[in-house]
Amino acid sequence: MSLNVIILAAGQGKRMNSKLPKVLQPLAGRPMLGHVLEAGRALQADRLVVVYGHGGDQVQAAFQGQADVRWTHQAEQLGTGHAVAQALPECSEGVALILYGDCPLITPATLQALLAAAGEDKLAVLTAMMDNPTGYGRIVRDSAGQITRIVEQKDANGAEQAIREINTGFIAAPLRHLRDWLPKLKNANAQGEYYLTDIIAMAVEHGVAVAGVIAGDAWEPAGVNDKRQLAELERVYQRRQADKLLAGGVTLLDPARFDLRGSVSHGQDVEIDVNVILEGRITLGNGVKIGPNVYLKNVTLGDGVIVKANTVIEDSTVGAGSDLGPFARVRPxxxxxxxxxxxxxxxxxxxxxxxxxxxxxxxxxxxxxxxxxxxxxxxxxxxxxxxxxxxxxxxxxxxxxxxxxxxxxxxxxxxxxxxxxxxxxxxxxxxxxxxxxxxxxxxxxxxxxxxxxxxx
CATH class of the missing domain: 2.160.10.10 (Hexapeptide repeat proteins)
Incomplete structure (x- = not known):
């Protein structure tokens, strides 16, 4: 069974107030879309299809040379259902997994759970529980707890708006069903759009089982519509990275004031002070100590290296027992x-x-x-x-x-x-x-x- 990952990335992102397309807005030093593509690749997808629209030339240029990505254009933004329909000609038969280019925190583990719930013949939707679900589509279940449909905020009545379980938009479904359902979508709603979520009711009508997978972390499927939300997700992401380092034995003097914009491997007894930024590929040997306000990019530090305050090191290697700073600069x-x-x-x-x-x-x-x-x-x-x-x-x-x-x-x-x-x-x-x-x-x-x- 082949896996087709479809990433919707056509939105303009007006609330960003930026010339940069929304999916290219950076989180942890790289475009949000890059994080989503990485999650798709981790699933060993047979096809990665990105549906682009606004700023398409910029979006494609940002990922130039990534030959595994197939691009399809949504000339008019007529809704999520319409967007997925544009991707179908690029897909092979099997299962489709629909992701979003502005949801950068989604993890491969959660997507694997969604795919497992869908199997080869079910439709699976990722949901989340929220204390304040305003603005999100609600998951409507029957008396037996089965999902029957999804209702968007603007189309929901009072009882439906009180539902706390929301639709994240992430869906896994067999391609053969999508090819049948998507042409039947209607735009008779407050937005005048073709909602992908309407296929839930179609699945129920056709006797296709609908499975719901609740995200363990409500931040994981969260989307970004403005710079405030982007900043919130940045801090969530950075805290996750800090927690991983702490679990690995690294001492972070203040985990809330640490930024990782790449990957880091480390030895034992590493100590990192406040306001340190690590970018690109970083290797830290045993006993490395990094002072406050230090910036490292693509750097290898040997055992026992001490980097003092306000030092910048880029694309360089430092041997064991060396010390640098304060206020030193090591260029590439x-x-x-x-x-x-x-x-x-x-x-x-x-x-x-x-x-x-x-x-x-x-x-x-x-x-x-x-x-x-x-x-x-x-x-x-x-x-x-x-x-x-x-x-x-x-x-x-x-x-x-x-x-x-x-x-x-x-x-x-x-x-x-x-x-x-x-x-x-x-x-x-x-x-x-x-x-x-x-x-x-x-x-x-x-x-x-x-x-x-x-x-x-």
Whole structure:
């Protein structure tokens, strides 16, 4: 039996007051429709069909390259029943599961339960119990508790409006029945639309059993119509992610002030302070500690890494035992070895630092390959851009770069070299020598002795 997942995504979303189509409004850093597609894929659907309408070019462009998605256009928004009818030519025989592009919290487990209730010959509808059901279609049951129909809010009488069980819109049904029922829908209602929910009464009339599955979490099938509702679902989603991390042993100093906009894998004894944002793919080793107001995107942190307050790290890897911040910025394609120290107001861009190297404060290291145990003092800049092209600065092991030095790339600082404070280096500096360049003079002093710490 094939499974056809039909996602209705044609709505304009006027109450969003946005040029962005409603289903592209972001939740946890990605479009709501992306969450629904992910749920459909988790079911191993044979076909994923998205019914689009308003902003169709934008919607399709946002998911360009996703070859498993079939697109069908609803030129006129004439109701949910009309929308599903547009998808039928893209479906194969079997079961259809109708989802909604503005209901991003639906889970595969709930959808599996709905499919199980439908089987191969029943119609199953997902319902929810609400204290205030205003605005939702009500589930009408007979004296035996069987679902007989769904009545929309505007068409409900007083007794029906008092019903707390509401229709979520999620339906599973055999394709052969949908092909028979959908052409028979009428639009004789307050909205003048073809309601998908009217097929419930048709199923009862034709002797097809109607099963109801009550959602365990009323938030799960919740839809989004405005920015307030979107913000509410964002916090529900984030609390779910926080709860998963807490259950896995991560310490969150305030679960209400944590945002995950991707996926995270972690070791033991990880601690995350308030207002931390994790985006993309994040890997945290054992004993990682992340301070407040930190932003990480596509980052791997080795065991024991400490990231202090207000630090930004993107598309980079940090080796075990390293520490960064506060107020450090690590830009994409940077790789830090073990026990590296990056202090306050240091910026890295496409930089590689070997084990034990350090840049304590106020430095820019861009397009740099830095060896082990290198000391980069305050105010050091790798001048990597000539206005047209980027060039690399190479610094060998055990080098010392003095305060307020500029290294004009392409340039190589050899192993053990010392660069005197205030130097502008435009030529390669030899190993184990002090290189000084102030004004126009650059000279290398051979036989120079490294300074030693004074005792006492």
């Amino acid at each position: 394609d940077s790789v830090l070895g073990e026990k590296v120290h990056i202090g306050n107001f240091v910026e890295l861009k496409k930089a590689r630092l070997g084990n034990g190297s350090k840049a304590g404060h106020l430095a820019y290291l861009g397009d740099a390959v830095i060896g082990e145990r290198v000391n980069v003092s305050a105010g050091v800049i790798t001048c990597n851009y000539d206005g047209a092209n980027k060039f690399t600065t190479t610094i060998g092991n055990d080098a010392f770069i003095g305060t307020d030095s500029q290294l004009v790339a392409p340039v190589t600082i050899a192993d053990g070299a010392y660069i005197a404070a205030g130097s502008t280096i435009t030529k390669d500096a030899p190993a184990d020598a002090l290189t000084i360049c102030r004004a126009r003079d650059q000279r290398s002093i051979t036989g120079w002795k490294k300074p030693t710490k004074q005792k006492g």
